[in-house]
Structures are given as C-alpha cells and as structure tokens.
Amino acid sequence: MRRAWILLPLALVAACSSPAAPVASSSSSPTPSTTVPASTTTPSPTTATTTTTATTAAPPPVVVLDPGHNGGNAAHPAQINAPVPDGAGGTKPCNTTGTATDAGYPEHAFTWDVALRTRDLLTAAGVQVVLSRTDDAGVGPCVDARGALGGQVGAAAFVGIHGDGAAAGRRxxxxxxxxxxxxxxxxxxxxxxxxxxxxxALSAVEPVSDYIGTDGLDRRADLAGLNLSTVPAVYVECGNMRNATDAAWMTSPDGRQAVAQQLAAGVLAFLGR
Structure with a gap:
C-alpha cells in the first residue's frame, strides 16, 4: 500500500506512561468532649447526613491498528486472491503481498514493526489497542474483515499502516x-x-507526498478497509518504499520509531488526550 511520518519527542513517551494518580489519604481531627451542666437545657442534636457518591472511571478508548498485508501472503495466492466485498458494490482480492524497497525490505515487515511500536506508545498513554493481525507470518486477514474490525470492538478510530510503491522519483x-x-x-x-x-503530526518529521493528494490528504473509493468501516478510519501511506530517501528512512529502526511516535501523537490528538 502507501506512505507517512513525524517525530514525537521522546519526552512524550515518558509522559504518556504516567501511572494512575495515587489515592490521597484523609485524616480527621478528634472532636473534643463537652460537658453540659445539669441545669442547662440541651437542644436536640441535629443529625448530619453525608452522602458518598461512587465514581467509576471511564473505560479507555479503543483504537484499531491495521498493519497492512502479512508475511505469509505471497505463499498463499489462492487465499489472498479470493474475491471479497469492496464496500462499493463490487469485489476485490482478499489481500495482496504489498510492495518492498529495491533492497528487498518488505512492506508487511515495515507495517508490522511500526504497528507494534505505535501500540506500545498508545498503550502507555492509556489507550487500548487492537491489532488486525497477531504476527507477521500469517495470511490475511482479508480487507473486508479488517474494515469491519473497528465496529466490532467499539473502536474510536481505525488506522491502517502502509508503505507505498510509487515511481522512484516521488516521495x-x-x-x-x-x-x-x-x-x-x-x-x-x-x-x-x-x-x-x-x-x-507526521509532517513534523517527513514531507507530504509530492505525487498524490493535496497537502498530504487523499480520498479514494476503492479501499474496502475504509469503505466497510463504521468508525472513523484512515490509511496512512508512510512513505514511498521505491524512493531511495524514503526507503532509507523506513528501513532504519530510528526512522520507524519516528513514524510510530508521530502516528501515536496524531491519534492522541484526535482522542483529545
């Protein structure tokens, strides 16, 4: 699939992982005893009623991260070429193998690594993360199943993570x-x-696309994962894996961490956290 980037300061990661605030203990001063003379008329005491309202913490927001493709797709063409609904009245293949850099670093490995890094950052910030796949050695899931996942888990957002395979001169x-x-x-x-x-968020660490969309934003009708989502959903093309500059950045662990930090920052901004 396709591209994106941005550097979230490392300080944010530390800030995101702050533990829950400790429960403050309370103490009360003893009430001094009072002696009432026998000849004094004592008024009826007033009984004070204290009502304690229990508060329940709101559940953490759920975000689906959808790392594109999968490591076993290429070895199972019958499964990934099977037609599934595209959300636009037609069908498209269940999945694809994705692209790769000229040196052979595959998109599915890039998206999996970035998804795990982003998951860890969001989890530290109190967000519950659901991944669309459990490893980088399986097949699928199909794009229609990925698109339905956000609604099934009650997600606040669905973020598909991809790398593009455009012309080498574009980035x-x-x-x-x-x-x-x-x-x-x-x-x-x-x-x-x-x-x-x-x-x-991503534009803080890399340029927006110079070959598609406007100001880094694009709209398409052919992506089943977006068409079939019932929750706010996007695909992020984190860069052009066929471009030497983008490829070097996406192949580097530091580059992938920078992308993950900015993806997390963008999601947290959307969630208002």
Whole structure:
C-alpha cells in the first residue's frame, strides 16, 4: 500500500506512561468532649447526613491498528486472491503481498514493526489497542474483515499502516480517507479530522507526498478497509518504499520509531488526550 511520518519527542513517551494518580489519604481531627451542666437545657442534636457518591472511571478508548498485508501472503495466492466485498458494490482480492524497497525490505515487515511500536506508545498513554493481525507470518486477514474490525470492538478510530510503491522519483507520505462516506456524514467528518491530525503530526518529521493528494490528504473509493468501516478510519501511506530517501528512512529502526511516535501523537490528538 502507501506512505507517512513525524517525530514525537521522546519526552512524550515518558509522559504518556504516567501511572494512575495515587489515592490521597484523609485524616480527621478528634472532636473534643463537652460537658453540659445539669441545669442547662440541651437542644436536640441535629443529625448530619453525608452522602458518598461512587465514581467509576471511564473505560479507555479503543483504537484499531491495521498493519497492512502479512508475511505469509505471497505463499498463499489462492487465499489472498479470493474475491471479497469492496464496500462499493463490487469485489476485490482478499489481500495482496504489498510492495518492498529495491533492497528487498518488505512492506508487511515495515507495517508490522511500526504497528507494534505505535501500540506500545498508545498503550502507555492509556489507550487500548487492537491489532488486525497477531504476527507477521500469517495470511490475511482479508480487507473486508479488517474494515469491519473497528465496529466490532467499539473502536474510536481505525488506522491502517502502509508503505507505498510509487515511481522512484516521488516521495513523501499521505493519509487516505474513503470518498464514499459509507458510515454517514458524522463518521466521515471524524475520519477527516483523524486524517488531519495524523497529517499534522507526521509532517513534523517527513514531507507530504509530492505525487498524490493535496497537502498530504487523499480520498479514494476503492479501499474496502475504509469503505466497510463504521468508525472513523484512515490509511496512512508512510512513505514511498521505491524512493531511495524514503526507503532509507523506513528501513532504519530510528526512522520507524519516528513514524510510530508521530502516528501515536496524531491519534492522541484526535482522542483529545
């Protein structure tokens, strides 16, 4: 798939992992005893009633991270070429093998590594993360199943992570939303807001795409994972893996950590955290 980037200061990671605030202990001063003379009329005491209201902490927001493709896809063509609904009235293949750098670093490995790094950062910030796949050695899941996952787990956001395979002379990242607005105007508006937050975060560490979209944002009707989502959803093309500069950045562990930090920053901005 395709591209994106941004550097979240390391200080943010530490800040995100702050433990829950300790419960403050309370103490009360003893009430001194009072002797009432026998000849004094004592008024009826007033009974004070204290009502304690129990508060329940809100559950953490859920975010789906969808690392594109999978390590076993190439060895199972029958499964990944099987048609599935595309959310636009047609079908498309279950999945694909993805692209790779000229040196052979595959997109599925890039997306898996970035997803794990992003998961750890979001988890430290109090976000519950659900991954669309459990490892980088399996097959699929199909794009329609990925798109449905956000609604199934009650996610606040769905973020597909990809690397693009465009012409070698082009570079930069872009963020994609569905142009079909399949879940209605409110979800479409939220998806656009998520895209902007991620674009703004990633643009701190790498340039926006110089070959597709406008200002790092693009809208498409052919991506089943977005068309079939009932929650705010985007795909992030984290860079062009066929471009030498982007490829060097995406192959580097430091580059992937920078991408993960900015993806986390964009998601947290969207969640208002």
């Amino acid at each position: 930069g990242f872009h963020v994609i939303t569905s142009s079909l607005d399949p879940a209605g105007a409110a979800v479409a508006a939220a998806s656009n807001g998520l895209a902007v937050d991620l674009r703004d």
